[in-house]
Amino acid sequence: MTQNSNPFPEGYPYNPASARPEAAPSPQAPETDDSSFNLHDFFILCLNKWKWFVISIIIFLGLGVLYIMSTPETYTRTASVMINEDTESGSQGVASALSDIGLFQSSANVNNEMLAFQSPAIIADVIQRLGLQTDYIYRHNLKNITLYGDSCPVSVNFLSIPSKQSASMELDIRDDGKIDISKMMLNGVECDPSEMTVNIGDTVATSFGPITINPGPAYAKRFGNTIKIFRYSISDAIEAYKARLSENLADDNSTVIDFTFKDVSIQRADDFLNTLIDIYNEKWVDDKAKMAKSTSRFIADRLRVIEQELGNVDSDIADFKGEHLVPDVAAASAMYMEDANENTKQQMQVSTQIAISKFILDYIKNPDTNGQLVPANAGLENPGIEAQINEFNQLQLERDKLSNSTGDTNPLLQDYDKNLRSMRSALVSSLTNQERALQTQLNSLIRSDRVTSRKIASSPGQAKYLLSVERQQKVKEALYLYLLQKREENELTLAFTPYNTRIITPPMGSNRPTAPISRNILLICFALGILIPGFILFIDESMNSRLRNRGDLEGIRTPLIGEIPESSDSNTLRVRRWRRRWRDILGKNSQIEEAPSLLVRDHGRSIMDESFRMVRANLEFMTRNSQNRVIMVTSFNPGSGKSFISLNLAAALALKEKNRKVLIIDLDLRRASVSRILPDHSRGITDYISGATDNCDKYIQQTECPGLYLLPVGTIPPNPSELLYSDRLKQLIEKYRQEYDYIFLDCPPAELVADASIIAPLADITIFILRAGLLDRRMIPEIDRIYDSHRYHNFMVILNGTLTSGAPYNRYASYYSAYDKKS
Template sequence: MEMTQNTSPAEPMDDSIQIKDLLYLCLAKWKWFILSLLVTLSLAFLYLLKTPSVYTRSATLLIKENTKGQSLASDVESFGDLGLFQTTTNVNNELLVLQSPSIMLEVVKRLHLDMNYHIPGRFQDRVAYGASLPLTVSLPELTENESARFTLKVRPGGEVELSEFVRNGEEIPSEKVIKGNLTDTLTTPLGRVEITPTPYYDIDRGCQLKVSRTGLYGAVGSYSGNLTVTLSDKKASAIDLTFRDVSTQRAEDVLNTMISVYNENWVRDKNQIAVSTSMFINERLGVIERELGNVDENISTYKSENLLPDVQAASSLYMAQSSETNAQIMALSNQLYMTRYVRNYLSDENNRTQLLPANSGIESTNIESQISEYNTKLLQRNSLVANSSTQNPLVVDMDQALSEMRRAIITSIDNQILTLNTQIASLQQNEQKTTARIAANPSQAKYLLSVERQQKVKEALYLFLLQKREENELSQAFTAYNTRVITPPSGSMVPTTPVRRNILAIAFVIGLLIPVGVIFLREVMNTRIRGRKDVEKLPLPFLGEIPQWGGNGRSLFGKKKKREPAADSIVVREGKRDVINEAFRVLRTNLEFVVGKSEKSNVIILTSFNPGSGKSFLAMNIAMSLAIKGRRVLVIDGDLRHGSTSAYVGSPRHGLSDYLGFRTDKVEEILVRDKEYENLNILPVGTIPPNPTELLEESRFGELIARLRADYNYILIDCPPIEVVADTHIIEKVADRTLFVVRAGLLERSMLSVLENIYREKKFKNMALILNGTDGQSGYYGYGNRYGYHYGYGYHYDSGSKK
C-alpha cells in the first residue's frame, strides 16, 4: 500500500453525505433493518389482528321513469281506470330520499340495529349477528336516545349472568351479578331486561356476549355514515347503494330492508285514495261483522243450549247416539272383566313364576308395557334359576324387583278398573239424557228459522263488502314499485378494510425508512471523524489506518463498545493473518519508506489532539511490528503524567523520570527488554514526577536521545496530546519526525483545519498522519470495505516465514 499525500490547496470540509455513502452505511447496519422490519411487521400483524375486517356490499336499483302507475300488464289493463295516473320520476330526488334519515330510522327499528352483540376474542371482539347470534336482548325501560351496555354470560342449561352495567357512558357501581334463566324478565340497574333465545341457540353450550345499546338516532347516524348512494351513470336512472359493515349478513339485510322501506313508502304515497277507500270498507266490515257475529252467537247459543245443530236430523242423531252408547257400555264391560281377571291372576301366589297373558284385551298401553317388561324380567329370572338356584343373590334381587313390578301392575290395574267403572256410569247417564231428548218438542225450529233469515241478509252484505275490499286491494297491488333491483346486495368476501397487503407493504416500507432516516440523521449530525474519506483531502502524508481493535467493536445500535486497555494489548504477532496485523504491516512499510535508513531521522514522536486516541497502543504495536522484522526498536514513554506505555511492561518503579531527575545514571538499568524479542526495548516513565515539564526541558533528555540514536534503528516516543500540555512541544525539539494520530469517532472534523494549519506552519517536523480506530463494518467510511486486508484468507502461509 503506497503512502498518499495531497499537496493541493486546502478545501472546505464537506459534511454532506452522498447516496452511495448512505447505501454503504445502510448495508453495514443490516441488523438495524432486520430489527426495524421485525418491529414494524409485528405491529402491522398486531394491527391486523386487532382491527375488525370491514366488508362492502352493493346493490343497484333502476328507477323507472315516465311509467303509468307501474306499467300494468296487458292482461290487467282494464284496471287502468282505478285512479292511477301518469308520473315522472326525478332520479336526483329519489337519490336524496334514499339517503334520508327517515328510511334508515325505519331500517334500524325493523332490524333492531340499536342493539349490538359482540363475542369476546383474544385480539378483537367479534360481531354476533344472524346465525352467529344465539340470544337477543330487549331493554324496554330505556328511552330511545339512552345508551347502555353490559356483559351477558350464558351457561349450559340456560342459566344467565348479567354484570358490568354501564348507562349513558357512566358505569353503575354494582358488585352483585344478576342471575336468572332464559326467557325470564330480569330486574337490573338498567331496568327490565328480556332475554330471548334465537333459533341458533344451543342449550348445551355456554357463551359470553358483550351487549350494548346505542341511542336510536345515534345508531341511525352511524349506519347512515356507512351508506353511500350514488348514480351509476349521469345519463342513466340507476342508483348504486353501497354499505360497509363488519358483518356481511347485516350489510345485506340493511340494503334489502332499505329497498323494501323505500318501495313501501313510495307505494303508500301513490295510493292515498285507495288507502282511504280501504279504511272506509274496513270500518263498514267491522260494523257488519259485529252485527253478524251477534246473530251467529244467538243461533249458536240457542242450538248449544238445546243441542240442536239440525232440528230435522236431531232425532236420527239421538237414536244413533243411543245405539253407540250401548255398544260402548258393552265394550267397557268386557274390558272390566278382563282387567279383574288379570288382577286376580297376579294376586295368586301360585302364579309368581308364571308369565302374564300378553294380549289380555286391556286397552291401556301403560299396563301392556308393564306386563311386557314383567314377562321379560321373569324370563331372565327363570333362565338364571335354571342355571343356578333360587338362593343365588342375583335371583333374590330379581325376585324382589319382580315383586315390586307386580305391585306396580296391580296398582295400575286398580286405577284402570276405577276408570272403567267411571266411564260405564257416565255412558249410562248419557243414555238416559239421549232418551229424554228424543221425546222433546220439535217446535224449536220456528225460532231458528226467523233468526237464520236475519243471518242470511247480513251475510250477503258482508260478502259484498269483502268483494269490494279485494277489488280495492287489487288496485293497490297493481300500483307496482317504481324501482327494479338490477343487482341484489352482494360483494366479495375479501375485506375492504384493512387491506392486508397494503398494511404489510406500508409496514415494510416504514421498516426500511426508519433505519435509513436514523442512519442519515446520525451521519448528518455526526461532527466527528468517520473514516478515511474525511482525512483524504488533508495535505499531510497519510501513513495508514488501523481498524478498531477487538473485531466486532460495535453493538447492534452502532455504538462502540468500550474496552479498557490491557497491559498486554499488543495485537501484532508474528505469522498472524488477521486484518489488524495486515494493517500494521502496511503502516510499517510506509513508515520505513518515509524514514529511510538514516539514523538522523529515526526518532519519531506520536501525538494527537485528544487523550484516548491510541498513541500508546500504536507505539507498542508499531514497535512490535518493526521488531518482528529484526529492527532494533526503543519505545520511550514520554507522557510523564500518565505512563500509559509503561503499563505494557508492568509500570516499573524506575524509569525516564528517575534518569532525568538524576536518581540514576545508568540507562541500561531502567530499560525493559521484551520477553520475546530482545531487539525491542521500552523505557518506562518510572516514578510519576510533580514537574514533568521542567525535567524534559533539561539538557539531560536531549543528551539521552542523542546517545540512543546510534543504538537503535527506531526510537518511538509516546507523547501527550498537543493541546493539553507543553511536553510534546519540548520533546519535538529532539525528534526527527512526528506521527499525528487521529482517532475515528473521537476527533471533531472541525479540528482538521487546525491540523492542516499546524502542518503548513511546520510547527512539528515531518508530520505524517495515522488514522486509528476505524470501523470495519461502517461501509464506505470504514476500514474493511474500503481497503480489505482479506486477500490472504483461504490460502496457506507459513507462520514462521511471514513477518
C-alpha cells in the same frame, strides 16, 4: 538536516505535489467534502447492520400477525338500484302512464335521492326495524366475534331505556337454562346492583329498566365465552352505520346508484341494504300519496254534502206529486223540453264548475290548510289552474322532504316558503277569476232558460214547479256522479303509485373478508421492518459529525501514511464501541482507562498485521535518512489510539529485521497509558528527569515483542509541563538516538495541553492520529492549518479505527481477504 523538508519522493502515492510546503499556494485551509456519504456507503452500512434489520422485520411481522389475529374480519357487500327519473312534466307523465284516468307521477333528481338514502331518518328506521342498536359480541381467541341473526344465541329487549342512552352488560348462559348477568353499565357508569341471575324468557327489572332475554336461533350452541351486550344510543348507531355505507353513481349520465356496505357480519350487511331500499320505497310512496289522500278527503266531504242535498230534492218531488196528484208532464212539454234540457245541461256543467272552484278556493283560503296539499284532479275543467295546483303540490312535497332533514332556519326552506306563498296567492287569484267567468256564463244561461219557461207558461203551475225541482235534482245527481268517478280515480292513484327505484343488483359480494388483508398487512410490516431501521441509520449517519472513513480525508493536503482498522475480534470491537459511547456520555474528563493491546506478531497474517506493515513501509520512506529516528505520536482527542499505534507500529519496525532495536518512551506523564503493558512501571523517565536518579537505563524494560523496549513514565508528576522543559530529557533522547534504530515518543493530545508543543522540537517526525468515530469532521481543516504552520517536523497523519467490514474506503477487509484466500 532540514527538519521541515518533505521526505516523500516524487510520485509517492501519499504525497501529492500540492502537499509540499514549497508548493502550497497559501495557508488557507481546504474545504472538506461532507458528501462522501452516498447511497453506496449507506447500502454498505445497512449490510453491516443486517442484524438490526432482521430483528426489526421479525418484530414488525410479529405485530402484523398479532393484528391479523386480533382484528375482526370485515366483509363488503354491494347493491345497485335504478332511480326512475322522469324528464317530462307532471301532466305529460300522467298522459304517458295512465292517460285514461288522469294519474300523474313527478320526476326525481338522482343526486337528491342519493342524499335521501343517507338521511338520518331513513338510517334510524333501518336500525330500529332490524334491532341494530344492540350488538352481541363474544371473544374467540384474540378476536371479537359479532353475533347476529342465525348466529345469535339470545335476544335482549330493553323495554324502557330511552333511545338517546347507551347501556352494556355481560351474559353467561348456564346449562340449567339460567343466565348470569354482570357488569351492567348505563352511559358508561356501573349500575348498582351490577350482577344478577335470571331465567331465560323472563322480564326482569334492572338498574336501567325492565329487560327481556329471549332465546335466539343459536341458543342451543352454548357459547363457552361470555357474551357482551352493547346497546348504543341512536345517534351513535346512526353515525356508525352511516360511516359504513357509501354511494356513488355508476356513471355520470346514468340514474343507477351503487351501494357499498362494510360490516363484520355478511347477513347483517345484506339485511341492512335490503331494508334500506325497502324503507326508501315506502317513504317515497307515502310522499307521493299525500296529494291523493288530500284529494280523497276533499271528495269525501263534498259527497256527504251532496248526498244530503240530493236526498232533500228527491223528498220534495215525492211529497209534491203525492199531495197534488201531478201527472207526468213530459209529454205535455215535449216541444220545449229539448231546448230546456240542453240549457239545463249547460247550467249543470257551469254550476258544477262554480261549486268546485268555490270549494277549492275556500280550502285554500282556510288558515287550517296552510302547509297542506291542495286537492288535485278534482274535476276543474281549466288546464291552467290544474297545472298550477300540480306545481304547487310538487313544491310543497319537496319542501316537506327538505324540512325532515334540516332545520327551519335553512335558507333553502325559507325560499320554498316564499315560493309557496306566491303560488298560493296566484291560485287564489286564478280561482277568483274562474268563478267570476263561470258566474257570468251561468247568468246568460239563466236568461235563456227564462225565455224557454215563458214558452211553456200555458202548462199548469204544478208542472212548472216540478220542472224546476227536477232540474235541481239532475244538477245534484250529475255532480254526485262526477265526484264518485273522481273518487275512484283517486283510489286508483293510491293503488298504482309505482316505486321510485328498481333493483338492478341485489345485495351480494364475496364471502371472503376484504379486511384485514393478510398479504398486504404482512408486506407493509415487512417494508416497515426494513424502512424504520434504515431511516434510523440514515438519520443517525446524517447527524453524525464524526470522522467516518478515509473518504472524509480526500481533500486534505497533509500526507496520509495509512489507516488502521478496528480489531477483527467482534466482541472486542463491540466493547470498544460501547466504551466510546460511554466516553461521549460521561464527557471528556471521564475517560475510561485501558492498556493498549500488542496485536502485531511475527509472521502474523491478520488484517491488523498487514495494516501496520503498510504504515511501516510508508514510514520507512520518511526515515531513510539515518537522522530521522525520533518519531512523535500525538492527536487531537484523548482516546484516539496514540499509545496503541505507538506500541504496534514500533513492534512492526522491530520485527522487520533481526537485531533491530526500537524504544518507546512514554511521555504522556498525565495518564501513562502505554506504561500499563509492563508488569512493573512504578519507576521511569520522570524519576530521571526530576533528578531522582542518574541512570535511566535501568528503567527500560523489554516487551514480549523481540527488539521492542519500553521506558515507562514512572512516578506521575504534579507538574508535567514544567518537567518536560528539562535539558535532561533532550540529552536522554540524543543519547538513545545513537543506541536505538527508532525512538517513539508517546505524547499527550495536542492543543489540549502544552506537552506536545514542548516535545515537538525533539522529534524528527510527527505522526498525528485521527480516530474514526471520535474526531469531529469540522476539525479536519485544522489539520492542514497545523501542517502549513510547520510547528511539527515532517507532519503526517494516520487514520485509526476504520471498520474492517462494511466500509467503502477500507481496502483491507476486501483486498486482503481475497489475497489471503488465493495464497
